[in-house]
Amino acid sequence: MKIGMVWDRPCAVGELPYGAHIGTQVLHHVVPELRVMWWTGADVNLRVGQWDAYIVNLFRGMRHVTQIRQAQPEAFIVALPDDYFDGVFTGQYTADALEFIRQIQAADAIGYVSESNRQFYSVFGKPMIRIPIAMGTDNFFDAMRRIPKDDFLLTVDHSPRDPEYTIQNVAACAVIQKRTGVDVIYVNPGPETEAYADALGLKATFHPNMPYEHLVQLGARARLSVDLYALHGYGRHEVSMAGVGTPCVGGNLTHTTLFPTLDPWHVQDAADTACTLLTDARAWQVVRERGFDRAAEHSFQRARADMQNVLQRIEELCHSRVYS
Incomplete structure (x- = not known):
């Protein structure tokens, strides 16, 4: 099963050099089977269709989840809110906040990195998947x-x-x-x-x-x-x-x-x-x-094991969706 992570900003590929790195943007470096895509949201038909499942790092203003859903209805999509919710739901950006909600609603599951995100986004009633934060080398x-x-x-x-x-x-x-x-x-x-x-x-x-x-x-x-x-x-x-x-x-x-x-x-x-x-x-x-x-808990070794468990969970959820 092909599973990848989607970003709306540039991301490096290949082996990470010795030094300091942190975040979910590191995961595809430490888990070779996790694919990665930098996609601004344009040319959707050229970018979507390569994988079976997509983990979308969701920032305010993005519409990637609904775009993937429209172009590839059978895809399994995990929305991973990356903007902290204090910044999304402030009342200053109501239209953006409602669009952010629509993106989450269009996903099959929700990824989270923190307990506050798990608590808040559980309101949508979707499967919750903990995504590790990797720190190394x-x-x-x-x-x-x-x-x-x-x-x-x-x-x-x-x-x-x-x-x-x-x-x-x-x-x-x-x-x-x-x-x-x-x-x-x-x-x-x-x-x-x-x-x-x-x-x-x-x-x-x-x-x-x-x-x-x-x-x-x-x-x-x-x-x-x-x-x-x-x-x-x-x-x-x-x-x-x-x-x-x-x-x-x-x-x-x-x-x-x-x-x-x-x-x-x-x-x-x-x-x-x-x-x-x-x-x-x-x-x-x-x-x-x-x-x-x-x-x-954030070492590359630990993050690799945790993310491999995430990929297995996504496969299980895809399988249960197909046969439910």
Whole structure:
């Protein structure tokens, strides 16, 4: 059975080089039997019909699911919402949100990467399939774990630029710095982040957005990271820091957080946790080890096994649909 993943943006093919890679866009590199297609939505008759089943990475504005359904009615389609639902269903893009819903309704099953997505998209009553997030290469992250730590705290802002991506991060880091004097390196600051830092008394070294691999290398040197992203994300920064042995204080809205009771807006609680990790070597080591366990769930080896199970599940669902 031919099963492939559909993207509306360019995606590399072939063996991944040694280095840092993360996401569902890595899966076709680690699972050779998973095909991949970069398709903008044009020339549907030239692109559709090659496979038996399609996993569509669904972003706001795409119509790929209904296009595939029209061109190849017998295809089995898994809609994999890739946009975080806080950004789709905000009320600012109602027409796009309704189209997003229509795409999901036209699919046979729904893929999800996080528990919040599983909970929310289960409302459609379709089979739910967990899709792994792969992070590697495994030998690169093994090497990063052996890098000595420096005494600084790393934090980041995220894109797109939502109101929830920065101010609580700045506030928590300001409190931590006032209590401990720790140096702060701030990556990918938004247009207002430095003004917030001045207003709240945070003294940081700001760096523009950098390639993922460079961020991971910087994180490998950090004593601690803070990422109080206040939207329902996967927590890629948190699991990336876990992979290099740097504890990351993150909020409970992200899937991979090591602190499931920490509200991202409770900056005093976040600061209490961070200060403990900066001053208590045993507590730091305990969280570091928990992070290693979490990162192992995303290794290329684990993702390969998990994705092969996904392909088997899709085949079973296709078979049951044919004979039901």
